[in-house]
Amino acid sequence: MSITRRALLGATLPAALAPAFLSVARAAGTSADPRMAPRALGNPSAKVTVEEWFSLTCTHCARFAIDVFPEVQKKLIDTGRIRYVFCDFPLDRIALMAAQVARALPAERYEAFILSLFSNQDRWAFIQDGNPEDQLRKMAGLAGMSADNFDRTVNDVALRDAIMAEQNRAEAQYHIDSTPTFRFNDEVYRQGELTYDAFEKKVVAAGG
Numbered sequence: 001m002s003i004t005r006r007a008l009l010g011a012t013l014p015a016a017l018a019p020a021f022l023s024v025a026r027a028a029g030t031s032a033d034p035r036m037a038p039r040a041l042g043n044p045s046a047k048v049t050v051e052e053w054f055s056l057t058c059t060h061c062a063r064f065a066i067d068v069f070p071e072v073q074k075k076l077i078d079t080g081r082i083r084y085v086f087c088d089f090p091l092d093r094i095a096l097m098a099a100q101v102a103r104a105l106p107a108e109r110y111e112a113f114i115l116s117l118f119s120n121q122d123r124w125a126f127i128q129d130g131n132p133e134d135q136l137r138k139m140a141g142l143a144g145m146s147a148d149n150f151d152r153t154v155n156d157v158a159l160r161d162a163i164m165a166e167q168n169r170a171e172a173q174y175h176i177d178s179t180p181t182f183r184f185n186d187e188v189y190r191q192g193e194l195t196y197d198a199f200e201k202k203v204v205a206a207g208g
Contacts, residue, residue, distance in 0.1 A: 035103040036162050039110045041073065042083040048208030050082050051183040053089035053170055056098040056117050057125045058179045064193045065118040071196045081208050086114065088163050089170060089179050094125055094132045097154045099163050101140050104153040113143045 054061040076082045088103075090096035102113050117124065117139060124135035133154070140150045153159065170176045174188050182189045182199075184206040194202070 033158065033162055035159060036166070037107070038085055039103075039107065040083055040085040041111065042077040043080040044083055046080060046083040046208065048082045048185055048203050048206045049085060049183075050203070051085045051087050053087045053176050053179055053181045053183075055089055055091040055095045055179045056102070056114065057090075057092055057095040057121070059121065060193050061180045062118040062121045064180055065115055068194065068196050068199065069115075072199060075196075076200065076203060076208075082203055086110070087166070087170065089167050089176065089181070090163065091179060094136070096160060096163065097133065098125075098136055100153050100156065100159050101136065101145065101150065103159065103163070104149070104156075105140075105143055105145060109143055113139075116143070 054065075072082075072084070077084050088099040090099050098117055102110055102117070105113055120139070124139055125132055127135055137147060137150050141147065145153070174181075174183065176188070176190065178190060178192065180192060182194065182202070184202045187202070187206060189202060
């Protein structure tokens with residue numbers, strides 16, 4: 001079961017190795033801001049491109065990232081069968097701030113940072129005794145972002161608006177309103193998490 005944007009929108013919830021084939025090439029029509037360049041893994045010429053829309057405070061996205069994505073990366077991305085594109089779809093204020101921080105980091109640190117956020121989601125996004133923003137600042141510091149840069153990033157209106165514009169485009173173009181949502185070439189899957197076997201079947205059906 002996925003988490004819908006409507007359910008959480010507006011809620012105020014209180015240096016790794018560069019991955020193989022990390023791509024930050026600017027796609028046609030992408031914002032001139034290099035922070036908004038696509039964050040992608042895999043062979044750019046793969047027959048299948050998989051896009052995942054995710055929220056960094058979504059527990060279903062976290063479970064997919066922890067339990068399924070490593071196998072996807074090993075068997076489908078690293079072997080060249082698919083190109084995998086990470087797409088922001090923040091469901092609340094804290095997720096939006098986290099997405100801003102992730103995009104402001106050097107591109108080669110992006111994947112490791114978001115996977116770290118997912119792996120430690122209960123320690124920063126859903127912390128019981130503490131401020132999620134303070135915990136996110138600590139996580140950003142571990143990824144090499146200074147406290148001053150963190151404050152500038154989370155208060156950067158242009159970056160915030162660019163992320164929201166991409167989210168609004170996904171809603172309008174693909175009718176996305178929940179996370180995680182996947183697009184296998186032209187087929188959009190909106191039913192939430194997938195097992196590895198189900199994910200691979202989608203890749204095969206898309207021609208990969």
